[in-house]
Amino acid sequence: MLKAERVAFIQKRLEELYPETPVPLDHSDxxxxxxxxxxxxxxxxxxxxxxxxxxxxxxxxxxxxxxxxxxxxxxxxxxxxxxxxxxxxxxxxxxxxxxxxxxxxxxxxxxxxxxxxxxxxxxxxxxxxxxGVPAFPVDTHIHRLAQRWGLTSGKNVVQTERDLKRLFPEERWNKLHLQIIFYGREFCSARGCDGRVCEICTTCYPGRKHPKKLHKP
CATH class of the missing domain: 1.10.340.30 (Hypothetical protein; domain 2)
Structure with missing residues (x-):
């Protein structure tokens, strides 16, 4: 899969799985x-x-x-x-x-x-x-998934944020960062997937035989 194909698939699949993205932290203002x-x-x-x-x-x-x-x-x-x-x-x-x-x-x-x-x-x-201002908050979890999915080779969250902003349209950033968090918790956690288990990992890299080595931030 080319990177552009991975990006298109990831956007489509995350939107199918998580059409609604409530903020997981309870707040009122x-x-x-x-x-x-x-x-x-x-x-x-x-x-x-x-x-x-x-x-x-x-x-x-x-x-x-x-x-x-x-x-x-x-x-x-x-x-x-x-x-x-x-x-x-x-x-x-x-x-x-x-x-x-x-x-x-x-x-x-x-x-x-x-x-x-x-x-x-x-x-x-x-x-x-x-x-509602476009931003792409990247924590260690999004950093990990972006590497597994071949979206970045960044060695830290700053580089990963830069790469994700370049790959995805600005109007998707706010929703997409939550969709990635939800997907990671459900299917691609640190212990639940090593780059060879979940649907997105196996679709993006069907031939991957070894755990994905990660750059830790």
Whole structure:
């Protein structure tokens, strides 16, 4: 299969499997999405969704969040891991949103990336899912699948994001990144497929005899 054929097949199959792509992190607005994505670093979406109801019951906006101490925030989010860093980031970014952005989450990638605890991937998710701005958030899971499917030879998520943006039309980016995540969880997980098991892997590379060697980010 040529790369263009792989790209066309992957788009078609993912659209058939996942015509609807709800955001897997429970949220009600850009602020709660930002906090949920921040909490999801090195943590499952399922665990985040178990933790955020208590957090957002306590404070679901920057003004309320800053009335609570870092220790109070940490006590709630501890199950998500990295709670010392995440609690400080949540408190500080809430202060910054109030002081510099009238309490609103900025609709600008570069500005988002200046907030504590907000990296490029987190900012990309917020831009795409909260504001509908085309972005292609790439985490380690999408990086792994893109390599298995022959869409990138990138050695890190930055290179993989660049390659995926070049291969797929911009109007598909926001939906496609979620479709890839859903497919990876269901069929092409780290343990469930090594590049020779799932439908997309076997269709793209029917003659592959050995596990796909991956560049880890």
């Amino acid at each position: 850009p602020y709660t999405l930002l906090i949920a994505v921040l909490l999801s670093a090195q943590c499952t979406d399922e665990r985040v969704n178990q933790v955020t109801p208590a957090l957002f019951a306590m404070a679901d906006n920057p003004a309320d969040m800053v009335t609570h101490s870092v220790e109070e925030i940490r006590a709630i989010i501890r199950p998500c891991g990295l709670s010392p860093q995440k609690s400080k980031a949540i408190h500080r970014l809430s202060e910054i949103l109030l002081a510099e952005h009238d309490g609103d989450v900025p609709q600008d990638m570069a500005t988002l990336e200046t907030l504590p605890g907000v990296g490029h991937k987190t900012a990309s998710v917020v831009m795409s899912q909260a504001f």
